[in-house]
Amino acid sequence: xxxxxxxxxxxxxxxxxxxxxxxxxxxxxxxxxxxxxxxxxxxxxxxxxxxxxxxxxxxxxxxxxxxxxxxxxxxxxxxxxxxxxxxxxxxxxxxxxxxxxxxxxxxxxxxxxxxxxxxxxxx
Amino acid sequence: xxxxxxxxxxxxxxxxxxxxxxxxxxxxxxxxxxxxxxxxxxxxxxxxxxxxxxxxxxxxxxxxxxxxxxxxxxxxxxxxxxxxxxxxxxxxxxxxxxxxxxxxxx
Numbered sequence: 001x002x003x004x005x006x007x008x009x010x011x012x013x014x015x016x017x018x019x020x021x022x023x024x025x026x027x028x029x030x031x032x033x034x035x036x037x038x039x040x041x042x043x044x045x046x047x048x049x050x051x052x053x054x055x056x057x058x059x060x061x062x063x064x065x066x067x068x069x070x071x072x073x074x075x076x077x078x079x080x081x082x083x084x085x086x087x088x089x090x091x092x093x094x095x096x097x098x099x100x101x102x103x104x105x106x107x108x109x110x111x112x113x114x115x116x117x118x119x120x121x122x123x
Numbered sequence: 124x125x126x127x128x129x130x131x132x133x134x135x136x137x138x139x140x141x142x143x144x145x146x147x148x149x150x151x152x153x154x155x156x157x158x159x160x161x162x163x164x165x166x167x168x169x170x171x172x173x174x175x176x177x178x179x180x181x182x183x184x185x186x187x188x189x190x191x192x193x194x195x196x197x198x199x200x201x202x203x204x205x206x207x208x209x210x211x212x213x214x215x216x217x218x219x220x221x222x223x224x225x226x227x228x229x
Contacts, residue, residue: 035218037166037220044209044220044221044222044223045158045160045166045209045211045220045223046220047211047217047218047219047220049217050216050218059216059217060217061216061217062217063217095165095166097165097166106213106214106215106216106218107213107218108154108156108171108172108213109156109168109171109172109177109211109213110156110158110166110168110211111168111177113165113166113167114165115165116165
């Protein structure tokens with residue numbers, strides 16, 4: 001069974017750093033992209049970026065570039081999303097999702113999703 | 124690429140046929156996916172490459188379109204279909220989502 005299990009909810013202060021995780025199981029972790037999607041309270045889905053664990057090829061949404069860093073540890077089938085300095089506006093639910101690789105093209109869809117990690121940033 | 128969904132919200136009854144539209148700011152061929160999200164849950168893939176039904180998704184869901192105009196149709200609404208629906212273009216990065224359509228019970 002394919003599963004993406006995300007780390008638990010976090011409460012942080014502005015300016016603090018944070019790294020959240022997404023552990024894949026039940027499939028070949030290095031052969032599928034992992035994407036990250038933000039959902040602010042009561043709002044829609046925002047595509048943040050995507051990373052290919054096989055070679056760590058990463059694509060960022062320009063709206064998030066410089067604010068976040070995506071990474072992977074293939075040895076433990078885990079993807080990470082990190083911030084060096086959180087802002088109150090980073091308060092949101094963050095989802096990781098799996099995307100099948102397509103040769104020579106961006107992936108076509110997210111077929112499995114994690115349960116989400118709620119991040120609250122407040123002084 | 125921007126995606127505009129219409130309507131933003133919709134009230135309908137069990138058994139109704141409903142259609143949600145997604146318009147892209149430029150042509151995206153058939154590189155469009157549709158997702159369903161229920162409150163407090165992660166999104167669920169319904170349809171990809173505009174019209175291919177994801178495994179396990181009921182056949183009352185269908186998608187069509189190409190270029191800039193796409194539709195998601197639910198042929199006969201069931202109680203479990205009341206949710207928010209999102210389109211996503213996957214032709215180029217960033218792979219943007221539409222703003223969502225909230226489907227509510229009338």
